[in-house]
Amino acid sequence: MKIVYLNTNYEDSHIEEKHIHAAGMQLHVHNGLKPSEFAPAVEDADALVVALEKVDRNLLDGMPKLRVIGRMGVGIDSVDIEAASKRGIPVINVPDYCIEEVALQAVSMILAAHRKLVPAQTIVKDGRWDNNELKPIQALSGLTLGLIGMGRIGNKVIEYMRAFGLRIAVSDPFLRADQVPTGVELLSFEELLKEADILSIHCPLTPETKHIINRDTLALMKKQPIIVNVSRGGMINEQDLAEGLDNGQIRYAALDVLNQEPPDIGHPLIHHPKALITNHIAWYSVEAEIRLREMSVTRVIDYLEGRPVPTIVNAKGLEALK
Template identity: 45%
Template sequence: MDNVDNMKVLIADQINQKGIEELEEVAEVVARTDITPKELVKDIKDFDAIVVRSRTKVTREVIEAAPLLKIIARAGVGVDNVDVEAATERGVMVVNAPESTSVTVAEHTMGLVLAMSRKIALADKSVKEGKWEKSRFMGMELNGKTLGIVGMGRIGSQVVIRAKAFGMDIMVYDPYITPEAAADLGVEVVDLETLLKNADVITIHVPLTPETKHLISLPQFKLMKENAIIVNCARGGIIKESDLYEALSSGEIAGAALDVYETEPPKENPLLELDNIVLTPHIAASTSEAQRDAAIIVAREIKKVFQGDSPKNVINMPVMDPETFRLIKPFFGLAEKLGKFLIQTAKGNITELDITYCGELAEVQKNDILTRMILQEILNPILTEPINMVNAPGVAKNRGIMVTEAKRCDSRGYKDLINIKMKADGNEVIVEGVFDKEPKIVKINSYQVDVETEGTMVIVRYKDIPGIIGSIGTKLGEHEINIAKMQVGRQTPGGEAVMVLKVDQKVSKDVEDAVKSLDNVHDAVAVNL
């Protein structure tokens, strides 16, 4: 990593001052919140990071003009204004702040639910027009009603908490929620059809994807109760607006509330003519607290990258929940050390990597970030282009390295273990590592060892005969290499054995060759970790 003191961050859109103050601790911060697209392409070459909100578009042209760029930070949730594919190709991380708006959007969702169930917007308009139409605004009580939540992510979970405070029963449709998570939240998981048929209020909390586009259209409206209300604070396009207009106009459902639209702003949209819908201008995430939190979150993500740590909210890398991140974070250092070990023991080009996660690690759903770390450390020493966790899998594939991942429960008595089999043009190596207060290598090929992953080690394969260990030590001593620790492993007396020597000095290629030249020594390699 470059010197942190030399890092420069461009603030291209207005963000909260708290985020700027965080960044100023580690970098030179330049705020140009009126920068034009043409100026951005011209000047981005000087910056290591850029922070945007919605105004600035980080296009392929911008990314390709930014040789120093390491991270693009969106101080918000959506990244529609960032060319993520171009960033990934160039090894640039894209981060956002998904957790910053969870409470804010959930509160807005409940506000729209109340506005519709109690006809607050219409009543407000009526009173301001000098009317007193109490009988016209008969409402619906939420207590005892069923709320159907489509999508149980961060925001959906926050809606559950608030809806329960109103005494509502909760149904959830989410193909990816685990039974344990549902039990913890106290919700009933059902299919979409069941939810639509039984819910009095329906809220949408899923991303817009090819699978969710027009997820709610006329066939779904026909399943709903006549008194049903639907609320969307997620993304426009999940509800087919022409079908929503028909359902509201015909009385198929009672009402709707939207904060997002298929086209924004919704000019000449027939929904604007209806009284049984409440509309807000995409403001569900717009609170001062959310904007402050988003700025702080992305600033801290940039700081992590500058300081050589791993950010949490990288969208062009595997995304994981906080609990998974907590479980695998201790293995980050081990993954890096195993990658360093393999590239230094490989003879010729690496062609295959078979990575197996054992023990409790085998139960973790997403280990891909560890695989990416291993690849990063293998590829960086042999390539001039910058390799990181974003582009490492693509680079490995392009170089013809076949990478496979597997999981098994047998961890040979260790709580967790990573096993890697490497094939190269000239050799094959098996290495196993564990994290036991610190990273350790516990197996090299077929030999059990217990090696700390720090400093320099010399690995020698030799014939197990009297005197050979002494001759190896003598040869190292002749080159003024001091042995700090030694481990020896063998399978049968007189057969091949392996010696792992922890030494105090770096070992040159000449010293390696001198050890290999000894009688009955089959191979020797120095590894710097």
């Protein structure tokens, strides 16, 4: 069987080779390809593995033998799940390889934004030593941290943030009150927006959550909150957020993800004095990268060899076809 890696862009493939060759399968790696060059590279693939490359209906139509898609990462918004499901093709992601890393990035951004570390550094680099323009900074323990979504990463953020003594609340339409950790409040989305001093986003990007932060939802935020996003850039209407920062609706924004990556040079948030932007690095540690590669390849092989896989994202859709 032939496993094709498309534009995953690692310098070598020794991790993948070890597992694929041990299974008696073939590995074909194609990096640096343009969409117009995809067809001959993938046409006879039994399995396709991608990182951020889009897998749409046209690409799927050119792979008549395809049995499984592996997505190297958490989000699956780059894959046409409906088209894959109609073909009976499972889509396997790896939502459990970087829980610690992404949660720690969120916590780091929360603390940096709250303590105004970036503007404080700018003052020092400008040769000044006056802290009046940084005031006020409230005690963290008196604030409310609100989480939009509470999956694996949201749970880890709660675990880390408990030590700071904040009130912690979450909004998640898939949670019941008895599923929320002790001491954490479950609120409606509107209640969370009204009560949060710090708002951290931890839900997947879907048609329902796209631009969940926009002019209308910003208007519901009564406490001029800090907004943190380590999930997907598409959660936020960035122009609306920039306006919210300009008019004082929002105190600060700390984002590891943007709608377009890399962003245009004129992006309204890149040089904004009330924004901290990092380059989609939340997922990364040396260990997480190894886990990602190991888990991606072994789950694809497990499926091809008939073993159960824990993270088939369209399992319900496939079951409905039976």
